[in-house]
Amino acid sequence: MQPPSGASQPIYAFGRFRLFPAQRRLEEDGEPVRIGARAFDLLLLLVENAGATVSKQAIWERVWPGIHVGEGSLRFQLVELRRRLDEDSASSCISSVPGRGYCFVGPLRRSDLDILPERLPPSTVRLPPRLKRMVGRDDALSALGRLLADQRFVSIVGAGGVGKTALAISAAHDQLCGCAGEVIFVDLGAVQDSALVASAIAAPLGLPVQSPDPTPDIVLRLRSRKTLLVLDSVEHLLDAVASLAERLFAEAPQLRLLVTSREALRVEGEHVYPLEPFDPPSVEQSASLDGLLENPAAELLVERALAADSRLSFVDGDAPIIASICRQLDGVALALELAAGRVPTHGLEGTSALLGGGLDHLYGGKRTAAPRHRSLGDTLAWSYDLLDRRACTILWRLTAFVGPFSLEAACAVAGDDDISSTETARILADLVAKSLVSVRRAGSATRFRLLDTMRAYLRGKVVPEAWPAIARRHARYYRELLQRSAPQAAGDGFGLVAGIEDIPNIRAALTWCYAAPGEDRGGTPLAAGAAVLYQRLSLLSECQSVCETAIAALPAAEIGSRNEMELQTCLAQALMYTSGHTPKALAAFERAMELAARFGETERQLAISSALHVYHNRSASFAQGLAVAERGHGIAQAQSDPAIVALGHISLGIALHHVGRHAEASIHLDEAIELGERNAGIDRIASYSTHPNRARVIVAQSLWLRGFPDQAAAVAHQSIAEAGSLDHTLSLAIALSGVPPVFIWRQDWDEAERLLDRHWTLAEQNSLLPYRALVIGRRGEVAIHTGRAELGVELLDEALVLLHASNYRLFSTPLRMALAQGLAQLGQGERALDEIQACQSNVEPGGDAMYLPELLRVRAVILATEPARQAEVEPLLRRALTTAREQEALSWELRAATTLAGTWIQRGRLDKARALLQPILDRFSEGHQTADLQLASSLLADASGHEARAVGANRNR
Secondary structure (H helix, E strand, O other): OOOOOOOOOOEEEEOOEEEEOOOOEEEEOOEEOOOOHHHHHHHHHHHHOOOOOEEHHHHHHHHOOOEOOOHHHHHHHHHHHHHHOOOOOHHHHEEEEOOOEEEEOOOOEEEOOOOOOOOOOOOEEEOOOOOOOOOOOHHHHHHHHHHHHHHOEEEEEOOOOOOHHHHHHHHHHHHHHHOOOEEEEEEOOOOOOHHHHHHHHHHHHOOOOOOOOOHHHHHHHHHOOOEEEEEEOOHHHHHHHHHHHHHHHHHOOOEEEEEEEOOOOOOOOOEEEEOOOOOOOOOOHHHOHHHHOOOHHHHHHHHHHHHHOOOOOEOHHHHHHHHHHHHHOOOOHHHHHHHHOOHHHHHHHHHHHHHHOOOOOOEOOOOOOOHHHOEHHHHHHHHHOOOOHHHHHHHHHHHHOOOOEOHHHHHHHHOOOOOOHHHHHHHHHHHHHOOOOEEEEEOOEEEEEOOHHHHHHHHOOOOHHHHHHHHHHHHHHHHHHHHHHOOOOOOOOOOOOOOHHHHHHHHHHHHHHOOOOOOOOOHHHHHHHHHHHHHHOOOHHHHHHHHHHHHHOOOHHHOOOHHHHHHHHHHHHHHHHHOOOOHHHHHHHHHHHHHHHHOOOHHHHHHHHHHHHHHHHHOOOHHHHHHHHHHHHHHHHOOOOHHHHHHHHHHHHHHHHHOOOHHHHHHHHHHHHHHHHHOHHHHHOOOHHHOHHHHHHHHHHHHHHOOOHHHHHHHHHHHHHHHHHOOOHHHHHHHHHHOHHHHHHOOOHHHHHHHHHHHHHHHHHOOOHHHHHHHHHHHHHHHHHOOOHHHHHHHHHHHHHHHHHOOOOOOHHHHHHHHHHHHHHOOOHHHHHHHHHHHHHHHHHHOOHHHHHHHHHHHHHHHOOOHHHHHHHHHHHHHHHHHHHHHOOHHHHHHHHHHHHHHHHHOOOHHHHHHHHHHHHHOOOOOOOOHHHHHHHHHHHHHHHHHHHHHHHHHHO
16 A cells, blocks of 8 residues: 555644645544635644744745735635634634734644554555645535545546546545545546557556456456546547446446546436536626635636746736636636746736737646646647547537527527538537537526637637638628517517627627628628617617727618618717717717608607707706607607607606706606506616606606605605616616705715715716716715815816716706805805806706706805895895796795795894795695705794794893
């Protein structure tokens, strides 16, 4: 018996635990304890230095050599370690030494005897050494161990280079404790003749091969012995290995059989354990090196790079490049190890650039590795060379796909007159079985994917003259898929045939279509369909780019077509939300409307009209917006489709709201919402500008203005929840632009800040520049109203410049009013008056009457600080009152009345103040806990107190 290398190293025992450094094994009461590689290194370091304080620097150098990680990684590993160890006693063995480090303080026994764990008395061990650290496969190793113990016959199946052999060797080492007899490892990768499989297995068993078929001798030898037999790399010998394995499983009941292959054996008794590549780092993980090292692919790359050159070091700024390399290599372990070997010479950026040029640079594996593992090309060729001609043809035709694809897509692109769809489907299933194509199932949907590493290898196999036909079929399939996705009616909704997973292939198809300027490759209809999809998925910057490219390259036959109409419509809306309200966006709207009218598409005209109404509103051209909405409403009323009728009500209701005609606006908005509730299809309408939720947002504002602050808050929350349920980023962003005013008016600052934070995140993630500026402005508005005038003025100045640059002026009035108030608080009365006067000069011509009562009130408040202009205050407040009453805006009326009553109370005109304020306050049926109503009530109480004190004084006199 030859014990594994390093068995003579010390063994540590503490409590119910024993630590075997050579085997990287921790046991509790004889059972293995699964802990991560970093946690194991940390525990071993503390145990080796038991009784002494180990500094954090020493821990970082031992556990994370060459990597600059933060305190968070160390704390995480300590939590992991203490969680795995017994909470009652073992956790107390590790003590924190404040400001210095950590110390192992528990009772510790050490043995230097040349022994293996007590449960490990094998008589024969022929097994390659396990990796010192196997990154990212702890869960797989644990699951595999359980499966092997329960089922006896397990095949690890996966693509070349994912780490099947390393996992099998580690699993076999773990199984040593449970095998009283033998552990036999047989590498069949070097065996090319199926007739030699049995002989290759007989040799390590010590059986003399005296007949052409030693299988009976192998069965006889293993029948009564407790043995673990590992057969590595059998994919090229499937028939011979399958036959032998099935017989061994049936006739050797104490045998455990572990097989690695790129394809399952598909025999009686076999249980398949699929091994997938590592997941690539997420966006969140890629933000810092500390977070990145939580990803196994990145951890493997970094660790192997440091092993290749210990002088290397990595910092947070390297995280995005490391993440990019991991994605380029699909998380394939062998590819990552080979790429790591290039880092000492080329650096991270150089290595990433090399990979962009192909896989030829991924060579130089371990000298002791099998030839097929010394370069990625060799690994991929090993699989490719086992295929027949038709399978090779289908496989390299699949290189047209980028990312996931469906069976339908594969048949349409990879099949042709010579290879039918049925044959293509059969070959695809076979390629999946051979781990050359990956498959993912989500519910009833199945998606296939060619790993990028395999795709890059296969591109060199494609016959150049055959490529145009493949690319043309690929572009045609996605063009037709997008045409099937196009809504046929206004209420068809957000549901799509094409989806987010098709985006990479649509991009690839567009790239091919527009790669040859002057040549019409059918790109226009593809671009039109892609633009609609991008818009619905809130990929607005990409939508804009596609539309601009396609419009600039329109063939003569497509000028004035329905495809151009689609492109112009999508371009206009994308520009509106990403770049603001530019002449270019308006020109695109007008061209789209012209084409819709030419084709007599009433429904499309109305949809464009609704979007154009949004454009005018966002430009603060409310009078023009009202005119557009009235025309659209007239068109809609002549239709019978409830979705179209609702659309007309939405635009007109919102337009009336902005010009201060709140009672009329409520009628139209309520009608739109009711139509949506009665007709289920409307609430899934494709564009948010036509969605009933847009009406609900404005209803929330209207309820506050009309004196229902509590109902306003409830509807505001309802509208946000509904917008979020649409799973449409832009819709939620638009809703979040309209809801915060309700909470700012209510002076509910916590909720306002929460919504602004959410809006900022969406705007940042989706390049919605006008919304970013809006959030900055609203944060300034909140700052001014909460006593932070200096900060508020700074934020508002910045926001208004940005909003002006994009001509996004929908909310300019409240922001400029807040700026004027902040300036007044800072003692800059003259600039404050200039700002409020300029604001009023813009409001009245543009028709922004909704804010006029509050604007007049704020101007009066600022004037009240100027002794020379006191005479102007009361007329302005009276005008604010009158305007609010005309608009039926009870909340504006209350604010104006409260301010006016306050001036009267200061002058001793108590009866007049009470006579003005009390009737208005009495008209409120709710919201008595909101700031405005409490202030009004407080003023009335003050007036009563003044009056009581005056009466008392008279009596005393």
